[in-house]
Amino acid sequence: MSGRGPALVLALVATLAAAAATTVAATSRRDAREAARSEGFQALVGGLGGGPAVHLARCARAFDVRLDDGCAFRTHPVPGGGAYCAHGLAGLPCR
Amino acid sequence: MRRWLALGRSGAGAVLLHPLRSAVTVACVVAVLLPYLAGLAIAHGLLDQARDAVRLGPDLLVEGVRLGRPAPVPLEAVATVQAIPGVRDVVPRIVGEIRLGRDDVPAVLVGLPVDHWPAGTTLVEGRLPAAGASHELVVGAALARRLALVVGARLPPFYRNDAGERVSTVVGIFRSDLPLWSGSLVLTSFETAATVFAQRGLASSLLVTVDRAQRDDVRRAVGRLGALGPDDGHGPVRARALTREDAAVLVPAQVLHREGVLTLHWLLAFAVGLPLVLVTTGAGLAERRRETALLKAVGWGTDDVLLRAFFESVLLACGAAAVAVLLAAVWLGPLRAAGVAAVFLPGVDPAPVVDVPYRLAPVPVLLASLVAFVLVTVGSLASTWRAASVPPAEVLR
Numbered sequence: 001m002s003g004r005g006p007a008l009v010l011a012l013v014a015t016l017a018a019a020a021a022t023t024v025a026a027t028s029r030r031d032a033r034e035a036a037r038s039e040g041f042q043a044l045v046g047g048l049g050g051g052p053a054v055h056l057a058r059c060a061r062a063f064d065v066r067l068d069d070g071c072a073f074r075t076h077p078v079p080g081g082g083a084y085c086a087h088g089l090a091g092l093p094c095r
Numbered sequence: 096m097r098r099w100l101a102l103g104r105s106g107a108g109a110v111l112l113h114p115l116r117s118a119v120t121v122a123c124v125v126a127v128l129l130p131y132l133a134g135l136a137i138a139h140g141l142l143d144q145a146r147d148a149v150r151l152g153p154d155l156l157v158e159g160v161r162l163g164r165p166a167p168v169p170l171e172a173v174a175t176v177q178a179i180p181g182v183r184d185v186v187p188r189i190v191g192e193i194r195l196g197r198d199d200v201p202a203v204l205v206g207l208p209v210d211h212w213p214a215g216t217t218l219v220e221g222r223l224p225a226a227g228a229s230h231e232l233v234v235g236a237a238l239a240r241r242l243a244l245v246v247g248a249r250l251p252p253f254y255r256n257d258a259g260e261r262v263s264t265v266v267g268i269f270r271s272d273l274p275l276w277s278g279s280l281v282l283t284s285f286e287t288a289a290t291v292f293a294q295r296g297l298a299s300s301l302l303v304t305v306d307r308a309q310r311d312d313v314r315r316a317v318g319r320l321g322a323l324g325p326d327d328g329h330g331p332v333r334a335r336a337l338t339r340e341d342a343a344v345l346v347p348a349q350v351l352h353r354e355g356v357l358t359l360h361w362l363l364a365f366a367v368g369l370p371l372v373l374v375t376t377g378a379g380l381a382e383r384r385r386e387t388a389l390l391k392a393v394g395w396g397t398d399d400v401l402l403r404a405f406f407e408s409v410l411l412a413c414g415a416a417a418v419a420v421l422l423a424a425v426w427l428g429p430l431r432a433a434g435v436a437a438v439f440l441p442g443v444d445p446a447p448v449v450d451v452p453y454r455l456a457p458v459p460v461l462l463a464s465l466v467a468f469v470l471v472t473v474g475s476l477a478s479t480w481r482a483a484s485v486p487p488a489e490v491l492r
Contacts, residue, residue: 006107013410016417020460023424027136027455030143034272034452038147040218041273045205046188046302047152049276050145050346054237054442054449056192057201062441063276064148065345066156066337067190067299068165 102399106406113382117411124415124470125422128463130435131361132423135459137432137439140452142347144274149342153186153302154310156342159323159332166332167297169324176301179316181309186211187298189288193281195253196242201442202235204281206288221246221267228286233267237278237448244268256293263287271449275440278449303336314338365466383475387482397483404479408472415471416464420455427453 042048053062060068110117157176159166170187177185189206209226216223224231234244244250244265252260269277289295305313314336322331387400395403426432432451436443440451 005111006104009107009110009410010103013414013417016414016421020417020420023420024455024457024460027424027428027453028457030454034450035143035147037218037270037272038144038274039151040216041269041277042147042151044212044216044218045280045282046186046207046211047148047150047342048190048205048280049274050148050342052141052440054275054440055201055203055279056190057442059441060192063203064190066152066342 099402102402103406106403107410109386109403109407110410112386116382120411120471120474121415121418124412124467125419127361127364127470128416128419128467129422129426130364131358132419132455132459132463133426133432133435133453134361134439135358136423136427136453136455137436137451139454139456139459141275141440143454144276144452145346146343147274148276149339149346152339152342154305154307154339155303155314155317156337157301157303157317157323158299158335158337160335161329161332165335167294167299168301168334169327169332170296170298171325172301172320172323172332172334173298175320175323176303176317179313181306181313181316182303183306184304186302186304187285188300188302189285189292189294189297190299191288191292193253193291195238195250195281200238200241200279202238202279202281203276204283204288204291206283206285206291208285218270218273219267220270221265224266224282224284224287226284226286228290229284230261230263230287230290231266231283232263232287233269233280233282234265235269235278235280235449236271236273237444238281239265239268240448241444254291254293256290258290258293261290273449275443275449275452278447279442310338365470383478384482384485387479388485388487391483391487397480400483401476401479404475405472408475409468411475412464412468412471416460416467419463419467420460424455427451427455 048064050064050066051062053059056063056067157168157172159168159172168187173185173187176182186208189204191204193202193204194200195202209224212223219233221233223233232250234242238244246265246268248265250263250265252262254260263283267282269280269282283291285298289297303313303317317334317336320334323334324332390400390403391397426435431447432453433446436447436451437445443449443451
């Protein structure tokens with residue numbers, strides 16, 4: 001292919017790659033204000049959370065691993081029930 | 096060098112020769128990479144916040160144990176633990192589940208002595224609860240939106256207490272840019288939390304601050320305590336202490352475990368995506384055979400044809416990986432991980448109110464780019480090699 005087509009493709013890919021690299025550079029480091037807010041919140045509540053769940057409704061351990069010993073569904077409703085616990089990522093077992 | 100540049104230019108031209116094929120290839124690769132990048136970015140963001148939860152947490156977390164399971168701690172244990180040499184401060188904390196509203200929306204009630212809180216805070220719209228059983232609450236942003244709560248709103252009794260139930264007042268709402276766990280949180284005074292759960296004289300755990308040098312001694316001393324409180328007729332409540340170092344291992348391990356599970360799932364998606372991209376990049380496409388035959392008929396060698404396909408693949412893979420990264424950033428940033436947050440973070444709304452933490456780390460991005468390259472190259476080079484190994488006259492006949 002002749003003309004400006006190939007040059008345009010190269011320019012487009014280079015622009016996309018540069019934009020992606022800039023995005024990664026900008027988002028790979030933690031924002032200082034966000035870190036300060038997070039620290040303030042944790043100081044307020046005495047260190048709480050750490051798991052992927054946002055409440056205690058099904059699995060306290062998924063909210064904060066310090067709050068419970070193990071997955072409540074490990075032996076309920078059937079042995080190995082942890083395999084069906086929604087708090088394991090995408091349905092895989094909680095520990 | 097001139098030959099390589101010419102081949103690169105020809106490879107760029109090949110992207111435009113079959114625009115539909117190129118677009119579908121990029122779309123397939125983006126579809127495979129985007130969930131992976133989004134999932135790992137959320138895992139990295141969550142890990143940062145989880146580390147804060149450990150770092151700003153207590154030196155020692157003391158819990159009761161009964162029947163081998165965590166049990167509430169009698170408040171008499173505050174003085175007992177405080178008396179251990181090396182202990183500087185002991186704060187009782189209540190953490191429990193409550194249900195609010197007509198739909199029984201789950202929330203986490205946290206009760207702490209008000210003197211534990213800083214005098215002024217910018218983390219809350221409104222103010223922090225007053226001391227005593229004032230029934231003043233600070234609620235999380237997600238909870239406030241779901242229950243249509245504003246500062247000053249009154250909540251009818253949502254608990255059962257034989258000593259009487261009272262209307263609660265929302266005196267503050269957590270900002271939406273706080274850590275994920277603030278969304279469904281209800282913060283109140285220790286006395287109010289005790290009234291809500293109708294459990295006087297008990298705490299969920301004790302937050303213990305100790306002299307750094309004596310941390311292990313204090314831990315051992317807590318473990319040696321016969322009982323945390325007076326006998327209530329059911330036998331002693333034994334003590335169990337978790338140090339910050341223990342938590343620093345446990346908490347990130349949970350997130351990393353989930354990150355590993357996500358990678359496992361993504362490998363399955365990769366396995367499905369590979370044949371898909373194989374098809375879209377050329378396997379069985381008559382155009383690629385004809386094109387290769389024509390190039391060979393005008394004097395191109397097999398290596399030239401392969402190099403041209405290689406450059407085409409590099410451009411497509413590079414473009415697809417870049418598009419996936421940009422889409423992931425838009426999805427997780429301005430769109431607040433709509434749709435994907437509920438998959439990775441149980442309990443989060445499909446359109447989250449609270450900021451979902453994310454960090455697009457370079458290593459997963461580089462890995463994704465490499466995989467994009469492998470996906471595209473395997474498809475195009477294999478088909479090009481097959482086409483190039485056939486005599487051009489046979490194809491063109």
